Amino acid sequence: MARYIFVTGGVVSSLGKGLSSASLAYLLKSQGFKVRVRKMDPYLNVDPGTMSPFQHGEVYVTDDGAETDLDLGHYERFTNISAKQSDNITTGKIYSDIIKKERQGKYLGKTVQVIPHVTDRIKEFIKEDIINEDFVICEIGGTVGDIESLPFVEAIRQFSNEIGKSKSLFIHLTLVPFLKSSDEIKTKPTQHSVKELRSLGIQPDIVICRSQKSIPLDQRKKISLFCNVPIENVIETVDVRTIYEAPISFYNEKLDKQVLKYFKLKPKKKVNLLPWKKITKTVLNTRNSINIAIIGKYVNLKDAYKSLDEALIHGGINNNVKVNLVRIESDNLRSNEVNQKIKKVSGILIPGGFGKRGTEGKISAIKYARLNKIPFLGICFGMQMAMIEFARNVLKIKNAGSSELDRKCFPVIGLIHEWNKNGKVIRGTNKELGGTMRLGSYEAKLQHNSLIKNIYKSNFINERHRHRYEVNNNLKDQFEKKGMIFSGMSPDNKLPEIVELKKHPWFVGVQFHPEFKSRPLSPHPLFSSFIKAAKKFNGK
Ligand code: GLN
Numbered sequence: 222m223a224r225y226i227f228v229t230g231g232v233v234s235s236l237g238k239g240l241s242s243a244s245l246a247y248l249l250k251s252q253g254f255k256v257r258v259r260k261m262d263p264y265l266n267v268d269p270g271t272m273s274p275f276q277h278g279e280v281y282v283t284d285d286g287a288e289t290d291l292d293l294g295h296y297e298r299f300t301n302i303s304a305k306q307s308d309n310i311t312t313g314k315i316y317s318d319i320i321k322k323e324r325q326g327k328y329l330g331k332t333v334q335v336i337p338h339v340t341d342r343i344k345e346f347i348k349e350d351i352i353n354e355d356f357v358i359c360e361i362g363g364t365v366g367d368i369e370s371l372p373f374v375e376a377i378r379q380f381s382n383e384i385g386k387s388k389s390l391f392i393h394l395t396l397v398p399f400l401k402s403s404d405e406i407k408t409k410p411t412q413h414s415v416k417e418l419r420s421l422g423i424q425p426d427i428v429i430c431r432s433q434k435s436i437p438l439d440q441r442k443k444i445s446l447f448c449n450v451p452i453e454n455v456i457e458t459v460d461v462r463t464i465y466e467a468p469i470s471f472y473n474e475k476l477d478k479q480v481l482k483y484f485k486l487k488p489k490k491k492v493n494l495l496p497w498k499k500i501t502k503t504v505l506n507t508r509n510s511i512n513i514a515i516i517g518k519y520v521n522l523k524d525a526y527k528s529l530d531e532a533l534i535h536g537g538i539n540n541n542v543k544v545n546l547v548r549i550e551s552d553n554l555r556s557n558e559v560n561q562k563i564k565k566v567s568g569i570l571i572p573g574g575f576g577k578r579g580t581e582g583k584i585s586a587i588k589y590a591r592l593n594k595i596p597f598l599g600i601c602f603g604m605q606m607a608m609i610e611f612a613r614n615v616l617k618i619k620n621a622g623s624s625e626l627d628r629k630c631f632p633v634i635g636l637i638h639e640w641n642k643n644g645k646v647i648r649g650t651n652k653e654l655g656g657t658m659r660l661g662s663y664e665a666k667l668q669h670n671s672l673i674k675n676i677y678k679s680n681f682i683n684e685r686h687r688h689r690y691e692v693n694n695n696l697k698d699q700f701e702k703k704g705m706i707f708s709g710m711s712p713d714n715k716l717p718e719i720v721e722l723k724k725h726p727w728f729v730g731v732q733f734h735p736e737f738k739s740r741p742l743s744p745h746p747l748f749s750s751f752i753k754a755a756k757k758f759n760g761k
Contacts, residue, residue: 222384222388223257223351223354223355223356223357223388224355224356224357224388224389224390224484225347225356225357225359225380225381225384225388225389225390226245226356226357226358226359226389226390226391226392226480227359227361227377227381227389227390227391227392228241228242228358228359228360228361228392228393228394229361229365229374229377229391229392229393229394229418229423229425230361230363230364230365230393230394230395231364231365231366231393231394231395231396231410231411231414231415231417231418232364232395232396232410232411232413232414233364233396234363234364236394236395236396236431237394237431237458237467238292238360238394239260239291239292239295239296239360240295240299240464240467241392241394241429241458241467241471241476242258242292242295242296242358242360243258243292243295243296243298243299243300243467244299244467244468244470244471244476245358245392245471245476245477245480246258246296246299246300246302246356246358247299247300247468248468248471248472248476248477248492249355249356249477249480249481250300250302251490251492251493251494252477252481252488252489252490252491252492253488253489253490254355254356254489255353255354255355255356256300256302256354256355256356256357256358257302257308257351257354257356257357257358258293258296258300258302258304258308258357258358258359258360259307259308259309259310259346259347259357259358259359259360260289260290260292260293260296260308260309260310260359260360260362261309261310261311261343261346261359261360261361261362261373262290262309262310262311262312262362262363263311263312263361263362263363263367263369263370263372263373264277264311264312264313264362264369265311265312265313265316266311266313267311267313267314267317268287268288268289268309268311268313268314269288269289269290269311270288270658273519274519274522274524274525274526275519275522275525277290277291278291278522278523278524278525278527279291279294279524279525279526279527279528279529280687281293281294281304281527281528281737282660282661282685282686282687282734282737283303283304283305283306283308283661283685284303284305284661284662284683284685285305285306285661285662286306286660286661286662287304287305287306287308287309287660287661288660288687289304289308289309290309290362291524291527291528292360292362293308293309294527294528294531294737296308297737297740298531298739298740298741299468299741301740301742301743305350307346307349307350310343310346312369312372315339315342315343315346316339318342319333319338319339319342335372336372336375339372339376340372340375340376340379343372343373343376343377344376344379344380344383347359347376347377347380359377361373361374361377364414365393365414365417365418365421366414366417371421374418374421374423375421375422377391377423378421378422378423381423387484387485388484390426390427390480390483390484391418391423391424391425391426391427392425392426392427392428392429393414393415393418393425393427393428393429394428394429394430394431394458395410395411395414395415395428395429395430395431396410396411396430396431396432397410397411397430397431397432397436397440397444397457398410398432398433399432399433399434406432406434406436406437406440408440408443408444408447411428411430411444411448412443412444412447412448415428415447415448415449415450419449424449425448425450426450426454426483427450427454427456427476427479427480427483428444428448428450428454428455428456429456429457429458429476430444430455430456430457430458431458431460432457432458432459432460433459433460434459435457435459436455436457441455441457453475453479454479456471456474456475456476456479457474458470458471458474462501462505463501463504463505465497465500465501465504465741466497466501468494468497469494469497469498469501472492472494477492496742497742500538500741500742503538503541504534504538504543507537507538507541507542507543508543509541509542509543509756510542510543510544510545511537511542511543511544511545511567511568511752511755511756511759512545512547512565512566512567512568513533513544513545513546513547513566513567513568513569513570513752513755514547514548514549514563514566514568514569514570514586515529515530515533515546515547515548515549515570515571515572516549516551516554516563516569516570516571516582516583516586517548517549517550517551517571517572517574517579517583518550518551518552518574518576518578518579520548520549520550520551521548521550526572528734528736528737528739529570529572529600529736530546531736531739531741532735532736532739532744532745532748533546533570533748533752534741535739535740535741535744535745535748535749536739536744536745536748536749536750536751536752536753537752538741538744539744539749539752540749540752540753540756542752542756544752547563547566549562549563549586550579551579551580551582551583551586552578552579552582553582554579554582554583554585554586555582555585556581556582556585556588559585559586559588559589560589563586563589566595567595567596567755567756567758567759568595568596568597568598568751568752568754568755568758569586569587569589569590569595569596569597569598570597570598570599570600570603570751571583571586571587571597571598571599571600571602571603571606571607572600572601572602572603573600573601573602573603573687573688573734574601574602574603575602575625576625576626577626577627580606580626583603583606584606584609584610584613587599587603587606587607587610588610588614590728591607591610591611591722591725591728594725594726594758595758596726596727596728596751596754596755596758597725597727597728597729598729598730598731598747598748598751599729599730599731600730600731600733600734600735600736601686601687601688601731601732601733601734602688603730604692604719604720604730604731604732605623605633605634605690605692605730605732607720607728607730608633608634608692608700608705608720608730609621609622609623609633609634611700611703611705612631612633612696612700615703615704615705616696616699616700616703618631618633621633622634623635623690624636624639624690625689625690632693633692633693633696634690634691634692634693635690635691635693636689636690636691637691637715637716639693657689658686658687658688658689659686659687659688659689660686660687661685661686662683662684662685662686663683663684663686663711663718663733664681664682664683664711664712665681665682665683665684665709665710665711665712665718665719665733666680666681666709666710666711666712667679667680667681667682667708667709667719668706668707668708668709668710671706671708671709671721672708672721672727672729673708673709673719673721673729674708676746676747676750677746677747678746681712682709684718684731684733684734684735684738685733685734685737685738686732686733686734687734688732691716691717691732692707692716692717692720692732694714694715694716694717697717700720704722704723704724705720705721705722705723706720706721706722706723707719707720708720708721709731716732717732718731718732718733719731719732726754726757726758727750727751727754727755727758729747729751731747735747735748736748
């Protein structure tokens with residue numbers, strides 16, 4: 222039977238619960254155990270799909286088409302285990318399941334309550350779709366003491382009580398601040414946070430202390446004493462120089478060792494930290510750098526393009542070059558100042574996006590990249606904008622646009638039934654917005670003698686999608702005659718998946734999101750190739 226590890230957080234949010242869970246998962250997996258990592262989010266949205274990245278950072282998409290919390294991206298990148306729909310749940314989803322059941326009369330006249338009905342549904346989620354995993358690591362979003370997270374904390378308490386302490390372990394991650402004025406490390410917030418957790422019936426077995434500086438023995442003793450945790454289970458996590466150092470740092474702090482000791486298990490094989498050591502070294506020692514412009518609407522929020530930022534860095538690691546991300550707000554980008562604002566960049570990337578705001582700025586930047594032969598990668602909305610730019614300026618279709626943005630335009634991008642009268646309405650716009658896009662992994666076939674085939678070195682690829690609108694396939698010949706080829710198509714030839722410019726050193730648009738599948742230990746070929754081209758453009 223699986224062992225369950227619950228990870229809660231205290232004092233403040235954003236302490237790195239996701240990264241800690243992901244690192245622990247890597248360490249256990251590397252020692253021969255089968256691991257799953259899942260996330261419980263206490264907000265009322267059914268999934269983050271309809272939330273603005275300003276609210277919650279990036280929406281991560283799984284192979285099986287779930288729109289999930291970005292922490293699942295961390296888990297995947299560190300463990301290389303594909304997350305599934307069943308790995309993320311929100312309060313909204315739990316309530317919507319319960320209310321549906323209630324309307325169907327399935328509660329047989331009972332009063333439906335938080336305890337037991339909501340907590341029972343949470344417990345079901347924890348166990349769902351677990352077959353032969355040795356460990357299930359469940360991270361609880363938010364911080365202990367929030368009203369929203371109470372049912373989750375109660376559910377994990379009950380769960381542990383039911384399966385027994387030998388099969389469940391609680392990890393609590395807190396902040397141990399350093400006060401400059403008194404030159405002291407303070408343990409009181411941790412004491413309070415653990416007190417709060419204990420008042421909810423949970424005694425943590427391991428406390429992970431996030432700190433700027435190493436925590437001296439005396440303070441560790443204090444935490445051990447007040448939090449009722451053995452001293453060897455007070456684990457510190459001092460800010461790492463790069464996130465790729467996190468698994469090494471947790472190993473040095475013996476987090477995995479204490480977890481295995483708790484469960485009375487022995488490693489099945491020796492941990493392998495070499496790949497992390499290697500990339501940490503590369504990241505810290507690389508001197509050459511290039512600038513890549515990311516032009517989007519949410520550039521001011523660090524987590525809005527999390528997987529993309531990561532994928533670009535992975536591409537840099539593969540090319541021994543440091544990638545500086547130059548974030549440019551598309552809304553403020555006027556066509557006459559493009560060259561000024563994106564000076565000194567060796568590559569331009571337009572990420573996925575929604576809605577009209579900022580689109581003209583993106584189109585101007587794409588034109589600049591096309592004419593000046595600057596390596597360009599357009600992802601999803603970025604590819605759609607690249608096609609609109611080409612249609613307007615090369616094909617001379619003046620009112621070319623996307624029906625997402627302008628109902629009266631000539632739809633270069635739109636819904637398939639707009640140009641294929643017999644085409645079924647696959648995705649309408651007047652129904653619900655949540656969960657109705659083309660989501661998850663789909664196959665594409667690649668054209669011979671194309672740049673893309675050369676990059677992937679394969680005839681067929683599988684990539685993750687998240688879009689409602691599509692390229693107007695009727696325009697294929699027109700585009701191709703002028704040099705923009707449709708080098709990747711869905712296997713039935715109906716949906717263009719990849720476009721590239723023939724007379725350009727590196728100009729690629731993809732309808733999918735390759736960033737979700739890039740891993741630090743196996744960088745994505747598309748990003749590696751893009752960075753390689755940027756490096757060449759820069760003359761390095
Ligand atoms: N808004 C566009 C669509 O729905 C692109 C989506 C995206 O970039 N993920 O098709």
